[in-house]
Amino acid sequence: MNDLNAKLENINARITLACEKVGRHPGEVCVLAVSKLQPAPKIRQLYAAGQIAFGENYIQEALQKQAQLDDLDIEWHFIGPIQSNKTGDIARHFQWVQSVDREKILHRLSIQRMDGQPDLNVCLQVNIDREEQKSGALEEEIPALARIASTLPGLKLRGLMAIPRMTNENSDILRSFQNMQKLFSQLRREGLPLDTLSMGMSADFEQAIHCGSTMIRVGTDLFGRRA
Numbered sequence: 595m596n597d598l599n600a601k602l603e604n605i606n607a608r609i610t611l612a613c614e615k616v617g618r619h620p621g622e623v624c625v626l627a628v629s630k631l632q633p634a635p636k637i638r639q640l641y642a643a644g645q646i647a648f649g650e651n652y653i654q655e656a657l658q659k660q661a662q663l664d665d666l667d668i669e670w671h672f673i674g675p676i677q678s679n680k681t682g683d684i685a686r687h688f689q690w691v692q693s694v695d696r697e698k699i700l701h702r703l704s705i706q707r708m709d710g711q712p713d714l715n716v717c718l719q720v721n722i723d724r725e726e727q728k729s730g731a732l733e734e735e736i737p738a739l740a741r742i743a744s745t746l747p748g749l750k751l752r753g754l755m756a757i758p759r760m761t762n763e764n765s766d767i768l769r770s771f772q773n774m775q776k777l778f779s780q781l782r783r784e785g786l787p788l789d790t791l792s793m794g795m796s797a798d799f800e801q802a803i804h805c806g807s808t809m810i811r812v813g814t815d816l817f818g819r820r821a
């Protein structure tokens with residue numbers, strides 16, 4: 595078994611263990627392989643090991659690698675900050691976008707998604723710890739954005755995404771994840787058909803799973819350190 599296969603197995607074992615602890619089924623949690631700054635051949639190798647969904651942060655880099663991997667049936671997720679002049683590339687070349695944080699972007703993506711393409715899956719990014727420089731909408735802005743996203747043609751609102759504040763304090767991370775979980779269930783109670791709570795990265799995905807994450811985004815622990 596090669597290195598990437600072993601790393602994928604290791605992630606799956608960690609997911610299973612984390613799920614067992616809180617009585618969840620491992621099938622409820624999917625893995626997004628975060629491939630930013632990783633070369634196309636490594637993505638190809640991980641795909642061969644069974645990984646289908648890959649996440650990219652930088653549009654130019656993503657388009658280049660997509661062209662090199664055109665023969666594979668990869669599900670591409672855009673997870674980086676969105677400049678409004680890049681929405682056309684996102685609308686045309688991705689199946690998912692997880693980092694939408696303002697109304698203008700929703701409208702542009704809706705208009706730019708091509709006829710004949712399936713709906714673009716959308717997660718709204720929440721700036722859950724209200725950090726100054728972080729992308730993401732504030733919690734109180736999310737319900738209105740979600741209602742707009744759920745009505746626009748070409749888009750399918752799937753859920754919420756967050757990157758909690760960098761900290762070594764377990765209790766702080768846990769509180770951020772719990773706040774996300776609360777917001778997610780609140781929107782669902784309001785009748786929005788959300789099925790995706792995207793939270794948890796290499797260092798903290800066990801805690802995210804504890805708080806109901808359905809999609810963890812793993813870079814370092816799958817690919818190794820980024821170049």
Ligand SMILES: *Cc1c(COP(=O)(O)O)cnc(C)c1O
Pocket residue numbers: 628630651673674757795796797811812813814815
């Ligand atoms: C880079 C990145 C990740 C992966 O982080 P790792 O710590 O390498 O697992 C996950 N989500 C987003 C939005 C990222 O930008």
